[in-house]
Amino acid sequence: TIDGPRLNEDIAFTSRFGATPRGGIRRLALSAEDRLVRDWLATHGEALGCSITIDTMGSQFLRLEGSDPTLPPLMMGSHLDTQPTGGRYDGIYGVLGGLAVLRAFRAAGYVPRHSIELANWTNEEGARFAPAMTASGVFAGVFTLEQAYALTDRDGVRLGDALQAIGYRGDEPCGAHPLAAYFELHIEQGPVLENEGKTIGVVTGVQGMRWFDVTLTGQEAHAGTTPMDLRRDALLAAARLMVLAADVAAAHGPDAKTTIGIIDARPGSRNVVPGEVRMTLDLRHPDDAVIDRMEADFRARADEIACGAGIDLLIKESWASPSVPFDPACIGIVRDAAAKAGLSHRDIISGAGHDAAYMARICPTAMIFIPCRDGLSHNEAEYAEPEDIVAGANVLMRAIMAADEH
Amino acid sequence: TIDGPRLNEDIAFTSRFGATPRGGIRRLALSAEDRLVRDWLATHGEALGCSITIDTMGSQFLRLEGSDPTLPPLMMGSHLDTQPTGGRYDGIYGVLGGLAVLRAFRAAGYVPRHSIELANWTNEEGARFAPAMTASGVFAGVFTLEQAYALTDRDGVRLGDALQAIGYRGDEPCGAHPLAAYFELHIEQGPVLENEGKTIGVVTGVQGMRWFDVTLTGQEAHAGTTPMDLRRDALLAAARLMVLAADVAAAHGPDAKTTIGIIDARPGSRNVVPGEVRMTLDLRHPDDAVIDRMEADFRARADEIACGAGIDLLIKESWASPSVPFDPACIGIVRDAAAKAGLSHRDIISGAGHDAAYMARICPTAMIFIPCRDGLSHNEAEYAEPEDIVAGANVLMRAIMAADEH
Numbered sequence: 012t013i014d015g016p017r018l019n020e021d022i023a024f025t026s027r028f029g030a031t032p033r034g035g036i037r038r039l040a041l042s043a044e045d046r047l048v049r050d051w052l053a054t055h056g057e058a059l060g061c062s063i064t065i066d067t068m069g070s071q072f073l074r075l076e077g078s079d080p081t082l083p084p085l086m087m088g089s090h091l092d093t094q095p096t097g098g099r100y101d102g103i104y105g106v107l108g109g110l111a112v113l114r115a116f117r118a119a120g121y122v123p124r125h126s127i128e129l130a131n132w133t134n135e136e137g138a139r140f141a142p143a144m145t146a147s148g149v150f151a152g153v154f155t156l157e158q159a160y161a162l163t164d165r166d167g168v169r170l171g172d173a174l175q176a177i178g179y180r181g182d183e184p185c186g187a188h189p190l191a192a193y194f195e196l197h198i199e200q201g202p203v204l205e206n207e208g209k210t211i212g213v214v215t216g217v218q219g220m221r222w223f224d225v226t227l228t229g230q231e232a233h234a235g236t237t238p239m240d241l242r243r244d245a246l247l248a249a250a251r252l253m254v255l256a257a258d259v260a261a262a263h264g265p266d267a268k269t270t271i272g273i274i275d276a277r278p279g280s281r282n283v284v285p286g287e288v289r290m291t292l293d294l295r296h297p298d299d300a301v302i303d304r305m306e307a308d309f310r311a312r313a314d315e316i317a318c319g320a321g322i323d324l325l326i327k328e329s330w331a332s333p334s335v336p337f338d339p340a341c342i343g344i345v346r347d348a349a350a351k352a353g354l355s356h357r358d359i360i361s362g363a364g365h366d367a368a369y370m371a372r373i374c375p376t377a378m379i380f381i382p383c384r385d386g387l388s389h390n391e392a393e394y395a396e397p398e399d400i401v402a403g404a405n406v407l408m409r410a411i412m413a414a415d416e417h
Numbered sequence: 418t419i420d421g422p423r424l425n426e427d428i429a430f431t432s433r434f435g436a437t438p439r440g441g442i443r444r445l446a447l448s449a450e451d452r453l454v455r456d457w458l459a460t461h462g463e464a465l466g467c468s469i470t471i472d473t474m475g476s477q478f479l480r481l482e483g484s485d486p487t488l489p490p491l492m493m494g495s496h497l498d499t500q501p502t503g504g505r506y507d508g509i510y511g512v513l514g515g516l517a518v519l520r521a522f523r524a525a526g527y528v529p530r531h532s533i534e535l536a537n538w539t540n541e542e543g544a545r546f547a548p549a550m551t552a553s554g555v556f557a558g559v560f561t562l563e564q565a566y567a568l569t570d571r572d573g574v575r576l577g578d579a580l581q582a583i584g585y586r587g588d589e590p591c592g593a594h595p596l597a598a599y600f601e602l603h604i605e606q607g608p609v610l611e612n613e614g615k616t617i618g619v620v621t622g623v624q625g626m627r628w629f630d631v632t633l634t635g636q637e638a639h640a641g642t643t644p645m646d647l648r649r650d651a652l653l654a655a656a657r658l659m660v661l662a663a664d665v666a667a668a669h670g671p672d673a674k675t676t677i678g679i680i681d682a683r684p685g686s687r688n689v690v691p692g693e694v695r696m697t698l699d700l701r702h703p704d705d706a707v708i709d710r711m712e713a714d715f716r717a718r719a720d721e722i723a724c725g726a727g728i729d730l731l732i733k734e735s736w737a738s739p740s741v742p743f744d745p746a747c748i749g750i751v752r753d754a755a756a757k758a759g760l761s762h763r764d765i766i767s768g769a770g771h772d773a774a775y776m777a778r779i780c781p782t783a784m785i786f787i788p789c790r791d792g793l794s795h796n797e798a799e800y801a802e803p804e805d806i807v808a809g810a811n812v813l814m815r816a817i818m819a820a821d822e823h
């Protein structure tokens with residue numbers, strides 16, 4: 012069984028790497044803090060007798076050898092990077108939960124037939140380099156290595172150079188080896204399990220998501236002398252688009268979500284009517300056809316708003332991850348594992364993207380969720396109960412053992 | 418008479434200090450570029466035989482001695498700092514136009530009774546350090562030197578330290594000497610003179626303006642998992658406030674203006690619902706009573722919006738400059754000067770703040786406007802016709818000579 016106290020200690024300890032004053036973590040992908048936590052993981056993997064490889068995308072793989080070298084490995088994984096003001100659990104729980112499973116196997120002298128690998132994927136959050144799930148995307152063949160290396164952060168640093176800078180540009184070709192199955196453990200990041208008092212979410216898939224870069228170009232003008240009706244105010248038009256995005260979500264039912272997370276208005280002076288605004292747009296829904304309609308609605312009405320305000324509008328899709336159904340057999344394994352552990356559970360669709368969404372393209376995949384307080388994530392106050400932490404890791408362990416028997 | 422070609426050459430030459438690729442100027446107050454243009458002005462003042470002093474706020478004063486040392490000096494002035502993406506005329510025209518007047522007096526061997534001073538005021542734009550018209554404000558006793566030194570830019574640099582850094586923290590006490598009158602020459606920065614085909618604006622006063630810092634605090638949350646109705650999205654609420662600000666302007670007639678020039682949404686990640694937004698608000702109207710009503714309307718409806726969205730709202734006034742009537746005698750001098758020069762003219766109220774607005778508190782003051790193309794200012798494309806440039810400087814010269822006779 013899982014060493015629960017140890018797992019919760021690991022979560023507390025690693026939260027030091029990038030700790031924020033408000034109890035969260037700022038550990039952007041490939042930052043100095045990311046390097047520290049990677050080194051920590053490698054040390055603990057070695058202590059367990061795992062072999063460790065780093066691929067060309069910087070993802071770390073801790074490997075426990077199985078008894079049958081002809082079988083492809085089973086993989087667990089998640090990520091250790093965080094949002095700029097992230098919590099202690101998002102991604103971290105999946106990696107440290109996987110480490111707890113490896114540790115439990117070692118402690119019990121249990122040798123599975125398949126080798127078991129634990130992945131720490133690079134740049135899952137998409138906060139420093141967009142898009143999200145970058146390294147699992149390259150692993151799964153969704154992006155090329157060249158595309159990923161060329162991504163830049165807001166200071167213009169290339170992902171490839173950032174990998175080099177922290178010493179995590181590995182030799183192992185990214186995505187080379189076949190896998191028997193992939194399981195990812197995560198906090199729900201939403202309110203469903205908590206509201207229903209369920210301990211385990213049996214994740215049946217991931218909703219669709221689409222990212223856009225929106226640019227509005229108007230005309231810089233003096234705030235004191237330019238009559239309102241002569242202005243081409245890029246920020247006022249952007250404000251109308253933000254309200255429109257909320258209206259579009261409301262028009263497409265409770266599962267539709269729209270978010271503007273980044274906005275930059277130029278030149279950024281109090282007494283200058285902004286001439287240019289760049290902002291992001293994130294559209295989500297479990298049904299890709301609904302996202303199509305949301306996008307079409309937004310584009311049509313945004314064009315009208317921009318046109319009426321004398322603004323040039325550019326809406327560029329930067330990333331799309333269609334909705335993903337997980338593998339029925341793997342979903343069944345997770346459901347059985349929860350039931351056999353005597354834990355309350357329900358099926359659930361993930362609202363967040365996960366590395367599992369890309370892994371599902373190349374091997375049978377499923378996920379395990381546990382509740383988080385107030386459904387809060389991407390927030391320094393993110394919290395999960397220690398007992399739920401342990402329960403989820405036990406389900407992951409049982410799922411791996413069940414998959415190993417197939 | 419004014420040496421027109423020389424004046425237009427000076428404007429073209431000094432535009433090199435901070436030139437932008439799009440033909441404008443980026444010369445933030447107390448930047449390296451600001452230092453260069455100050456040194457240029459000092460060199461040319463010395464060449465004319467002016468004495469030069471620098472006060473504790475870093476303002477430069479070029480002084481041509483008059484024949485009667487018992488009379489207080491007459492002052493001309495404006496500023497050489499610009500917006501982040503500013504034009505070649507805003508402020509600059511007033512300083513270089515004043516230099517052209519000094520040069521004309523020297524060339525003609527004309528010695529006025531009053532000494533004539535030309536001021537280059539520090540940080541007029543309010544772009545690097547808010548509020549605007551900082552040094553003329555200290556000169557006029559509106560702010561203390563300590564308040565001004567403690568102002569910080571967005572990198573946290575104090576104005577006092579920035580003065581020191583470019584070597585322009587002078588010894589002359591700021592605001593020490595009495596003045597006979599102050600005249601400021603400027604482009605209109607709005608569309609009125611151009612639309613009516615008038616060459617000279619006889620400025621009768623400056624409208625009222627009020628600046629606010631607005632902070633909205635909601636809750637950071639995950640863009641993919643957080644249902645729309647559970648969000649406390651600080652940026653969506655800010656968007657509604659921006660639309661409200663435009664509505665408030667519309668409700669108070671064509672002279673009302675509202676502008677949001679700066680916005681900062683945190684944490685600034687595509688897949689995080691923003692938890693905090695800081696933005697500015699600029700309210701203007703020629704009638705202070707109307708600004709009172711605009712502010713009250715904005716506050717009342719903003720509170721409702723914030724309350725309905727679960728957002729904590731703070732609206733803090735950071736600066737207010739009440740509407741300023743200029744001195745009737747000085748206005749008359751400008752009107753006569755334009756008429757005697759045979760130039761078309763009309764009375765006009767300034768929509769922009771100017772150092773003259775603060776100087777009006779301590780001495781008889783008026784301003785002279787010339788048209789600018791498309792009424793465009795605080796824009797790299799700002800442009801004024803060379804003939805208008807010369808015409809305005811001639812009016813300034815005549816006004817100074819007329820005032821000297823009083």
Ligand SMILES: NC(=O)NCCC(=O)O
Nearest residue numbers: 135136143363364641688
């Ligand atoms: N799990 C998680 O928060 N991933 C980030 C990708 C996204 O859903 O925006």
Ligand SMILES: NC(=O)NCCC(=O)O
Nearest residue numbers: 235282541542549769770
């Ligand atoms: N003249 C000028 O643009 N001054 C800046 C102060 C303001 O009006 O906002």
